[in-house]
Amino acid sequence: MTTPQSASRPASPPRVGLFVTCLVDAMRPSVGFAALKLLRDAGCRVEVPDAQTCCGQPAFNSGDTADAAVLARRFIESFEPYDYVVGPSGSCVGMTRAHYEEVLSNDPAWSERARRLGERTYELMSFLVDVMHYTPTDVKLDSSFTYHDSCSGLRELGVHDQPRALLDKVTGLTLKPLEGNDVCCGFGGTFCVKYPSISNAVVTEKAEAIERSGAQLLLGGDLGCLMNMSGKLKRQGSKVRSLHAAEVLAGMGNGPAIGEED
Amino acid sequence: MQEATVSFKARAERALADPTLKLAIDRTTGTAERKRAVAMTQFPQFEAARERGKRIKDHVIANLDHYLLEFERNAIESGAKVHWASTAEEASQIVVSLCKQANAKRVTRVKSMLGEEIGLPHALDEAGIERVETDLAEHIVQLGGDRPSHIVWPSMHRTREQVSDMFKRAHRVPHQEETIEAMVASARRELRDKFLSADVSISGANFLIANTGATCTVTNEGNAELTTTPPRVHIVTAGIEKLVPSIEHAFLMLRLLVRSATGADVTQYTTFHCGPKQPGDRDGPEEFHIVLVDNGRTRMLRDAALKEMLRCIRCGACMNHCVVFRQLGGHVYGGTYPGPMGAVLTPVFDGLESSRDLPHACTMNGKCQEVCPVAIPLPTLLRGWRDRSWREGLEPTAARFGLSIHTFVASHPRLYRLGTAIAIKVMRLFSRGGLVRGMPGLGAWTKHRDFPAPARRSFMAMYKNSENKR
Numbered sequence: 001m002t003t004p005q006s007a008s009r010p011a012s013p014p015r016v017g018l019f020v021t022c023l024v025d026a027m028r029p030s031v032g033f034a035a036l037k038l039l040r041d042a043g044c045r046v047e048v049p050d051a052q053t054c055c056g057q058p059a060f061n062s063g064d065t066a067d068a069a070v071l072a073r074r075f076i077e078s079f080e081p082y083d084y085v086v087g088p089s090g091s092c093v094g095m096t097r098a099h100y101e102e103v104l105s106n107d108p109a110w111s112e113r114a115r116r117l118g119e120r121t122y123e124l125m126s127f128l129v130d131v132m133h134y135t136p137t138d139v140k141l142d143s144s145f146t147y148h149d150s151c152s153g154l155r156e157l158g159v160h161d162q163p164r165a166l167l168d169k170v171t172g173l174t175l176k177p178l179e180g181n182d183v184c185c186g187f188g189g190t191f192c193v194k195y196p197s198i199s200n201a202v203v204t205e206k207a208e209a210i211e212r213s214g215a216q217l218l219l220g221g222d223l224g225c226l227m228n229m230s231g232k233l234k235r236q237g238s239k240v241r242s243l244h245a246a247e248v249l250a251g252m253g254n255g256p257a258i259g260e261e262d
Numbered sequence: 263m264q265e266a267t268v269s270f271k272a273r274a275e276r277a278l279a280d281p282t283l284k285l286a287i288d289r290t291t292g293t294a295e296r297k298r299a300v301a302m303t304q305f306p307q308f309e310a311a312r313e314r315g316k317r318i319k320d321h322v323i324a325n326l327d328h329y330l331l332e333f334e335r336n337a338i339e340s341g342a343k344v345h346w347a348s349t350a351e352e353a354s355q356i357v358v359s360l361c362k363q364a365n366a367k368r369v370t371r372v373k374s375m376l377g378e379e380i381g382l383p384h385a386l387d388e389a390g391i392e393r394v395e396t397d398l399a400e401h402i403v404q405l406g407g408d409r410p411s412h413i414v415w416p417s418m419h420r421t422r423e424q425v426s427d428m429f430k431r432a433h434r435v436p437h438q439e440e441t442i443e444a445m446v447a448s449a450r451r452e453l454r455d456k457f458l459s460a461d462v463s464i465s466g467a468n469f470l471i472a473n474t475g476a477t478c479t480v481t482n483e484g485n486a487e488l489t490t491t492p493p494r495v496h497i498v499t500a501g502i503e504k505l506v507p508s509i510e511h512a513f514l515m516l517r518l519l520v521r522s523a524t525g526a527d528v529t530q531y532t533t534f535h536c537g538p539k540q541p542g543d544r545d546g547p548e549e550f551h552i553v554l555v556d557n558g559r560t561r562m563l564r565d566a567a568l569k570e571m572l573r574c575i576r577c578g579a580c581m582n583h584c585v586v587f588r589q590l591g592g593h594v595y596g597g598t599y600p601g602p603m604g605a606v607l608t609p610v611f612d613g614l615e616s617s618r619d620l621p622h623a624c625t626m627n628g629k630c631q632e633v634c635p636v637a638i639p640l641p642t643l644l645r646g647w648r649d650r651s652w653r654e655g656l657e658p659t660a661a662r663f664g665l666s667i668h669t670f671v672a673s674h675p676r677l678y679r680l681g682t683a684i685a686i687k688v689m690r691l692f693s694r695g696g697l698v699r700g701m702p703g704l705g706a707w708t709k710h711r712d713f714p715a716p717a718r719r720s721f722m723a724m725y726k727n728s729e730n731k732r
């Protein structure tokens with residue numbers, strides 16, 4: 001599935017429900033605030049639905065479809081009132097956009113609601129570019145970065161060019177291409193703790209590729225993958241600092257990176 | 263299966279600790295990946311061909327009974343004998359008894375994964391029939407006494423250095439120079455006269471062509487021709503999903519198969535067999551048998567999801583591009599077929615209980631589906647097995663308990679916020695210098711990588727605060 005390119009920017013400021021995602025909420029709120037700022041700068045009226053919790057992806061990927069369905073219905077109810085739903089994670093948005101219909105397939109009414117909400121649900125970078133036609137201005141960061149394309153965003157949502165287009169507008173920031181940028185980092189949600197040795201072998205190769213890129217920063221659009229890769233880089237004593245792309249775009253690129261003291 | 267007694271995780275640990283294996287995997291799959299990528303740049307019609315390929319297979323699968331009967335009719339007309347086997351055991355027994363009827367002392371085999379699936383090498387060995395593997399890679403597997411580790415390159419798990427040693431030990435006139443050519447020549451010297459003196463040859467088929475009753479086999483070594491021509495009896499074993507309506511369809515599928523498997527435009531050899539030697543023919547077998555094997559396929563046909571797996575043309579692209587396979591190789595999977603397609607198929611053949619790790623040991627990154635030439639939604643099928651495993655109670659109690667608590671908490675936002683706040687507090691208790699260290703329960707992560715300390719407060723808590731101040 002690829003993101004449909006909308007012809008023109010919404011005429012009046014759309015009402016956007018920010019889908020914070022569990023990891024950003026608990027681990028790295030700065031990504032959420034970066035998303036908030038970017039969406040507001042892009043001209044959206046942003047609200048953060050209070051009722052949101054978890055999208056049900058851990059249950060879904062464990063084969064527990066019944067529990068996933070409970071959380072899917074909750075999610076739909078919480079976000080249905082908004083024009084758009086936007087989240088800073090390809091994986092969580094992929095869950096709601098590409099899989100809710102399947103999770104709720106036993107119930108035609110709910111799966112139809114899932115489909116309709118899915119059409120209005122976007123990963124942050126693709127929403128900023130494809131829907132809002134947003135271009136960051138006045139963002140500076142003297143550094144070089146390499147970019148990892150997280151799998152769900154890339155393959156379920158077609159997120160690839162959008163973050164690069166946005167980061168290209170950051171003054172002083174240069175891209176150093178990552179060999180195997182579309183190869184999975186070995187995170188895989190619960191996979192990384194269910195099969196830690198296999199996951200470790202995969203992320204070790206990824207960390208080597210990141211080092212070879214020669215970049216000072218590792219950027220990406222999914223906190224889970226970033227925690228996995230930065231965790232390996234840090235363990236190996238690498239100097240590469242890892243941030244969510246939204247943080248850099250929101251001018252927070254000089255703040256503490258993932259795994260640095262706040 | 264010699265590995266079945268050791269758990270998947272233990273097998274994985276062993277493979278991960280073997281740098282020679284990793285080197286061998288990287289060489290083979292890395293080359294395959296690069297060559298396929300080049301082939302794709304020269305095959306702009308790939309998407310269209312893939313869509314057609316998918317439709318052809320879906321059509322055949324939906325009308326399998328029709329095409330099977332058509333194939334049988336035409337095969338019989340061409341002089342072939344057609345046998346039906348519903349299980350693996352039945353199939354290998356049919357082949358063994360055909361060999362016995364022919365008084366075979368020596369049989370030559372052309373590599374086929376279906377032969378592996380029905381346990382043919384083992385059944386022939388048991389029956390005391392000398393089995394000569396004519397495919398170079400299968401010859402290496404036979405010398406090593408192990409099983410194929412890849413469906414296209416069965417001896418992928420061996421480096422050429424290891425193969426050189428094996429040949430020197432086993433061949434009568436081994437190679438002197440350490441070149442691939444010299445090693446191939448060594449194998450040829452060893453195998454050539456056996457090719458000619460075999461009583462029966464056994465091969466698989468990549469396609470069964472319904473409107474002619476012919477079978478089609480692709481190889482890169484030409485061993486299919488040489489193997490199947492001299493012996494008096496030729497036996498083809500094939501899964502019933504190998505049917506295509508006509509030779510034109512076979513050619514379209516071939517384009518997809520070969521580019522996806524090796525990155526070449528065509529294989530070196532594409533062989534068609536249609537019936538035994540006819541009056542006036544210079545050579546060919548006197549008897550031609552086709553064994554059509556079900557072994558779980560009609561069961562897959564009845565399952566809306568698994569049905570899609572019957573499209574598989576065994577190209578191996580999914581495993582070449584799988585991050586897990588590229589760390590583990592094929593033997594760890596424990597079944598006949600490895601990699602993503604094997605993780606879908608092994609539970610069908612061996613049961614889910616003994617193979618439940620396979621669908622779980624996947625990051626769901628979707629690369630396999632992206633490269634599959636017949637667009638099989640492999641991650642969805644793997645998730646289907648996870649689902650069934652959950653429903654059948656095969657998942658650990660701790661996971662079931664954990665997820666039901668999680669769902670309860672996540673259904674109550676206030677409770678969820680409280681849980682998050684507590685988790686943050688606990689993690690920060692174990693944090694020093696920006697990292698969580700030595701926290702119980704986090705070992706699977708922190709054994710291999712650092713875990714970042716969470717911020718002081720959750721986003722939701724901080725946001726509420728900032729909005730109240732606004």
Ligand code: SF4
Nearest residue numbers: 574575577578580634
């Ligand atoms: S599942 Fe697809 S990619 Fe894998 S072997 Fe079968 S046809 Fe090839």
